[in-house]
Amino acid sequence: MQQGRVSEMCGIVGIALEDVSARAAIPIFYALYSLQHRGQESAGIATVSGTAGAGSVGGSGEIHLERGMGLVSEVFRENLSKLKGNIGIGHVRYSTTGASTLKNAEPLVVDYRDGRIAIAHNGNIVNASQLRNELKKEGRIFHSETDTEVLAHIFVKGLMKHNDPISALEEVMRRVIGSYSLTMLVNDTLIAVRDPVGFRPLCMGFIEGEKDANGVIFASESTAIDTLGGITLRDVRPGEVIIVREGCEYESFQFCKATNKAHCVFEYIYFARPDSVLDGRxxxxxxxxxxxxxxxxxxxxxxxxxxxxxxxxxxxxxxxxxxxxxxxxxxxxxxxxxxxxxxxxxxxxxxxxxxxxxxxxxxxxxxxxxxxxxxxxxxxxxxxxxxxxxxxxxxxxxxxxxxxxxxxxxxxxxxxxxxxxxxxxxxxxxxxxxxxxxxxxxxxxxxxxxxxxxxxxxxxxxxxxxGKYPVEVPGEECIAKQLKLWQF
Ligand code: SF4
The missing domain is CATH 3.40.50.2020 (Rossmann fold)
Structure with missing residues (x-):
C-alpha cells in the first residue's frame, strides 16, 4: 500500500470439495495467495469435514481454525496440515473496522447453542454500532471490535429463531445496512452471500481438488478460480444466498431484488487485479x-x-x-x-x-x-x-x-x-x-x-x-431511499 493512497480491504474464499477425504485448506491457501492484494494484515482459514458431503445444516463437524498476522505465506506453514476437512473458508484482511490485531482477524468463529459458525466478510456495515448496542442490551457478548461479529450475532439470533440458515440470512439482509460479501460455514455447510446492491464482488466457479475431487468455489475475484485451474461460472448476484448441498450441488435463494445495484467503481479503478472479471467486465x-x-x-x-x-x-x-x-x-x-x-x-x-x-x-x-x-x-x-x-x-x-x-x-x-x-x-x-x-x-x-x-x-x-450514497448513511445524502430501492 502506497502511503496516501486509498487502502485495500479484504478478500474472501469458500470451497467445498465433493470427496470427504479431500482437504479444502490447500486450494483455499492458493486462492488466498492470489487475493493477497486485497489485504496484507492478517490471513485465516477455517475448515470442517462434511460428514455426508457438504450440505447437512446442523451437522456436528468440528470447525478447525488457523489465523495469524501477516501475509498468507507467513501465516500458513506447518499449521496448514492441522486444517482437516473438505469444506472451508478463507480470508485476507485489511482492517477498515477494528484495530489490526489477531482477535479481529478472520474467519471469525462463533459458538451457538446448536453448533458453530465461521464467517469471512468483505465490506463494512454502516449500522454496526447501532446493532451492536441492541445486541449488547440483549446480553450478547462480543469478543472483537469488528462489524463481522455484529453480522454473526444477527445471523445466530435468526438461526435460533428459525432453525434454518436461509431464513436467518433473510433476516440479516433486512436488518444490516452496508456492504457485505460473505462466505460462511454453518456447521458443515458452505454458504455464500452478497449484499442487496452488490458493493463488493463475489463470484463462483468449479475446481478440481486434491485426488481429482471436484468442488465448488466462491471467491472475491475470478483470478482465484483461475489460479486453481478452475472455471468461473458466474457472479453471485446482489441479494443472493447460495448454499452448497451434498455432492456439491448448490441451491440459490434470491431474497432481495434491488432496482439498482451499487458496484464499487474503485474495484475497477484500483482494488481488483486487472486479470479479474467482475460483474461481467x-x-x-x-x-x-x-x-x-x-x-x-x-x-x-x-x-x-x-x-x-x-x-x-x-x-x-x-x-x-x-x-x-x-x-x-x-x-x-x-x-x-x-x-x-x-x-x-x-x-x-x-x-x-x-x-x-x-x-x-x-x-x-x-x-x-x-x-x-x-x-x-x-x-x-x-x-x-x-x-x-x-x-x-x-x-x-x-x-x-x-x-x-x-x-x-x-x-x-x-x-x-x-x-x-x-x-x-x-x-x-x-x-x-x-x-x-x-x-x-x-x-x-x-x-x-x-x-x-x-x-x-x-x-x-x-x-x-x-458525496451521494446508494444506501442511507447517517449525515450523508442518499440517492435512493433504501426501502424503495430494495424489494423482498
Ligand atoms: S465507489 Fe462507493 S464503495 Fe467504492 S470506494 Fe467509493 S464510496 Fe466506497
Whole structure:
C-alpha cells in the first residue's frame, strides 16, 4: 500500500470439495495467495469435514481454525496440515473496522447453542454500532471490535429463531445496512452471500481438488478460480444466498431484488487485479478504456507517457495508445519491498519511497513527461513523485488521473481518509495542480468512468466521487431511499 493512497480491504474464499477425504485448506491457501492484494494484515482459514458431503445444516463437524498476522505465506506453514476437512473458508484482511490485531482477524468463529459458525466478510456495515448496542442490551457478548461479529450475532439470533440458515440470512439482509460479501460455514455447510446492491464482488466457479475431487468455489475475484485451474461460472448476484448441498450441488435463494445495484467503481479503478472479471467486465479492459478516455479528455503535447507503478500501468498503456505518445517507464518498482513499514523519521520515509520506486533518470531528463496514476487521495505521494521526476531533469510534468476527484469518504469498506484530508474535497483542480507542482493535471470525468466500466450509472456506487450514497448513511445524502430501492 502506497502511503496516501486509498487502502485495500479484504478478500474472501469458500470451497467445498465433493470427496470427504479431500482437504479444502490447500486450494483455499492458493486462492488466498492470489487475493493477497486485497489485504496484507492478517490471513485465516477455517475448515470442517462434511460428514455426508457438504450440505447437512446442523451437522456436528468440528470447525478447525488457523489465523495469524501477516501475509498468507507467513501465516500458513506447518499449521496448514492441522486444517482437516473438505469444506472451508478463507480470508485476507485489511482492517477498515477494528484495530489490526489477531482477535479481529478472520474467519471469525462463533459458538451457538446448536453448533458453530465461521464467517469471512468483505465490506463494512454502516449500522454496526447501532446493532451492536441492541445486541449488547440483549446480553450478547462480543469478543472483537469488528462489524463481522455484529453480522454473526444477527445471523445466530435468526438461526435460533428459525432453525434454518436461509431464513436467518433473510433476516440479516433486512436488518444490516452496508456492504457485505460473505462466505460462511454453518456447521458443515458452505454458504455464500452478497449484499442487496452488490458493493463488493463475489463470484463462483468449479475446481478440481486434491485426488481429482471436484468442488465448488466462491471467491472475491475470478483470478482465484483461475489460479486453481478452475472455471468461473458466474457472479453471485446482489441479494443472493447460495448454499452448497451434498455432492456439491448448490441451491440459490434470491431474497432481495434491488432496482439498482451499487458496484464499487474503485474495484475497477484500483482494488481488483486487472486479470479479474467482475460483474461481467474484465478489469484490464476497463482500465485500458479509462486510459484511452483520459487521452481524449485531457490531451497534451508531450514526449513520453509513463505509469506510476503498478496501478497506473494499464491506464498509461491506454493513454499512450490513444495519444500516439511513446509509453516509456519513468519509474521502476522494487518488487521485493513488502508492506509499508512504519518509519517515523522523514528522512527514513523518503528512503523507503526511493527504495520502492526508483526514477529512470535517462528516460525523463529533458523530456515532457505525462505521469498516469489511478487516484489522488491526500496528494502527498503525488507531490513527492512529481518532485522526483523534476529533480531527474524532466522539462514538464503532466499528471493524468484514472479516477475522478475523490471528494468524500467511503462507508462501504474502503479505508479513505476524512473529507478534511481529501485534497479534492477542499481544493479546485487548479489549486491541486499548483500544490502538486505539476504543469497540468487532468482527472477522468465521472461520465468517462461510467462509459469505461460500461454499466449504467444507476448500477454503480459513485459515493466518494459525488458525496451521494446508494444506501442511507447517517449525515450523508442518499440517492435512493433504501426501502424503495430494495424489494423482498
Ligand atoms: S464510496 Fe467509493 S470506494 Fe466506497 S464503495 Fe462507493 S465507489 Fe467504492
Amino acid at each position: 474484465l478489469v484490464y479492459d476497463v482500465r485500458l478504456k479509462i486510459g484511452e478516455r483520459l487521452a481524449e479528455e485531457h490531451p497534451v503535447d508531450a514526449d513520453i507517457v509513463s505509469p506510476i507503478p503498478d496501478s497506473g500501468v494499464t491506464f498509461a498503456i491506454g493513454y499512450a495508445k490513444r495519444s500516439s505518445i511513446d509509453y516509456i517507464e519513468a519509474f521502476i518498482k522494487n518488487r521485493y519491498v513488502g508492506r509499508t513499514f512504519i518509519m517515523p523519521e522523514r528522512e527514513a520515509r523518503e528512503t523507503a519511497v526511493r527504495l520502492k520506486l526508483n526514477v529512470v533518470r535517462e528516460n525523463v531528463a529533458s523530456k515532457r513527461v505525462i505521469l498516469v496514476d489511478d487516484s489522488i487521495v491526500r496528494g502527498t505521494t503525488s507531490k513527492r513523485i512529481v518532485e522526483r521526476v523534476r529533480r531527474a531533469g524532466a522539462k514538464e510534468v503532466h499528471l493524468r488521473i484514472g479516477s475522478p476527484p475523490i471528494k468524500a469518504p467511503c462507508y462501504f469498506g474502503i479505508d479513505t481518509p476524512t473529507r478534511e484530508e481529501l485534497i479534492a474535497s477542499s481544493h479546485s483542480i487548479n489549486e491541486i495542480c499548483s500544490i502538486l507542482n505539476a504543469d497540468s493535471i487532468g482527472y477522468l470525468s465521472i461520465e468517462g468512468l461510467i462509459d469505461a466500466i460500461g454499466m449504467p450509472a444507476e448500477n454503480l456506487c459513485l459515493g466518494c466521487l459525488t
